[in-house]
Amino acid sequence: MKLRYFAWVRERIGKAEEELDPPPGIGSVADLMSWLSERGEEYAYAFENPKVIRAAIDRTHVRPETAIAGAREVAFFPPMTGG
Amino acid sequence: MAVTIRLQREPFDAAAEIAALTRARTDIGAVATFTGICRAEEGDKRIVAMTLEHYPEMAHAEVARHVAAAEQRWPLKGVTVLHRFGRLTPGEQIVLVVTAAMHRHEAFAAAEFLMDYLKTRAPFWKQVEYAGGAVWVDAKQSDDALADRWTQSSGGQEAAE
Numbered sequence: 001m002k003l004r005y006f007a008w009v010r011e012r013i014g015k016a017e018e019e020l021d022p023p024p025g026i027g028s029v030a031d032l033m034s035w036l037s038e039r040g041e042e043y044a045y046a047f048e049n050p051k052v053i054r055a056a057i058d059r060t061h062v063r064p065e066t067a068i069a070g071a072r073e074v075a076f077f078p079p080m081t082g083g
Numbered sequence: 084m085a086v087t088i089r090l091q092r093e094p095f096d097a098a099a100e101i102a103a104l105t106r107a108r109t110d111i112g113a114v115a116t117f118t119g120i121c122r123a124e125e126g127d128k129r130i131v132a133m134t135l136e137h138y139p140e141m142a143h144a145e146v147a148r149h150v151a152a153a154e155q156r157w158p159l160k161g162v163t164v165l166h167r168f169g170r171l172t173p174g175e176q177i178v179l180v181v182t183a184a185m186h187r188h189e190a191f192a193a194a195e196f197l198m199d200y201l202k203t204r205a206p207f208w209k210q211v212e213y214a215g216g217a218v219w220v221d222a223k224q225s226d227d228a229l230a231d232r233w234t235q236s237s238g239g240q241e242a243a244e
Contacts, residue, residue, distance in 0.1 A: 007136055007208035008219045059141035061204065075138060075206075079222030082135065082166065082207025083119055083178055083198055 001068070003036075005046070006077035009053065012046035022068070029055045030064035032074065046076075054079055084154050085161035085183075088146050090139060092169040095179055104161045104183050111160045115190035117180045117198055123173035131212040135168045135177065138206035142166070149200040153182075156196070157189040164197060166207065196233055203230040 004017045026035050030050065037047040047053060055062050056075040068074060085104060089095075097118055105111050121133050150162050161183040171177060178201065182193040201207075209220040 004138070006138055006206065007210070010136075056138070056141055056206070059138075059144050061145075075141070077138070077206065078208060078219065080203060080206055081209045081220040081222050082137070082205045083202035083226075 001071055002073045004073060004075040006075065008078055009046050009076050013042050027067055027069070028064065029057070029062055029066050029068060029074070032068055033064070033076070052078065084159055086147075086150055087163040087165075088143060088150065089165045090137060090142055090146075091165065091167060094167070094176055095165045097176075097179055097181070100163050100165065100179060100181055104163055104181055108160070108183075110185065111183045112185045113187040113190040114181060114183045115187070115194040116182075117178075117194050118176055119178040119198075121171045121173050121175050121177055125211065125213075128213050130173055131214060132170050132172045133177075133212070134170045134210045134217075135166075136208045136210065137166075137168045141206045145205050146201070149197055149204065152200075153193045153196055157184060157193045159184050159189060159193055162193070162197070164201070166201065166205065168207070199226070199230040199233060202226045 001021065002017060002019055005013050005015065010016050022032055022035055026032055033047045033050045033053065037044045053076050057066060057068065057071045058073055097116055101114055101116060105114060123130055146164050150164060153159060153162065159182060163179065163181040165179040167177055180194050180197050182190045184190040203226050210217050211220055
């Protein structure tokens with residue numbers, strides 16, 4: 001699946017997007033965040049406080065408990081500050 | 084309903100957008116516009132510039148969802164939403180919302196509704212450059228509260244979940 005990162009999540013991880021295939025057993029958005037945070041200290045830093053991270057699956061807002069099965073694109077970003 | 088949504092780097096002309104929305108129409112009795120502008124100060128600190136990052140493919144869809152939600156709540160004749168991205172300096176425009184309806188109440192309410200949702204749900208992030216460095220703007224709980232009030236009193240018109 002394609003992962004995309006925005007704003008300070010992107011800066012902390014050091015890339016805007018990547019292709020990764022999480023192993024079976026990573027069922028939810030929250031699981032995906034925990035799995036990513038074990039990939040290295042830049043990921044651990046980005047996801048150090050998962051409660052503040054927002055996520056979207058295929059360009060629609062989702063909650064941490066949402067299943068990632070079938071997702072083509074998962075995005076992680078801080079709370080939005082547009083307008 | 085006439086809907087225009089543009090995410091762009093370039094400045095916009097609010098008067099031209101109003102004219103485009105109302106041209107050759109005699110059913111519109113009210114147009115409300117909101118323009119957000121980059122300030123030069125935040126508290127006692129001077130802002131050098133502001134950079135807006137966005138998630139292009141999602142931002143357009145998300146704005147469209149909120150425009151559709153506004154159309155369900157009020158009998159609107161037209162909506163224009165323009166949101167800029169990239170680096171902006173103080174005095175430059177950031178966002179434009181134009182709502183057209185038969186009566187002023189619907190136009191005002193829909194413009195406020197759209198702005199409250201743009202602030203909290205549209206995937207845009209502001210980074211402010213001060214003289215000493217750049218910082219990402221923290222989301223304000225007060226903005227969340229302003230967006231939430233539209234779902235509390237109205238019998239559950241959930242905008243996008």
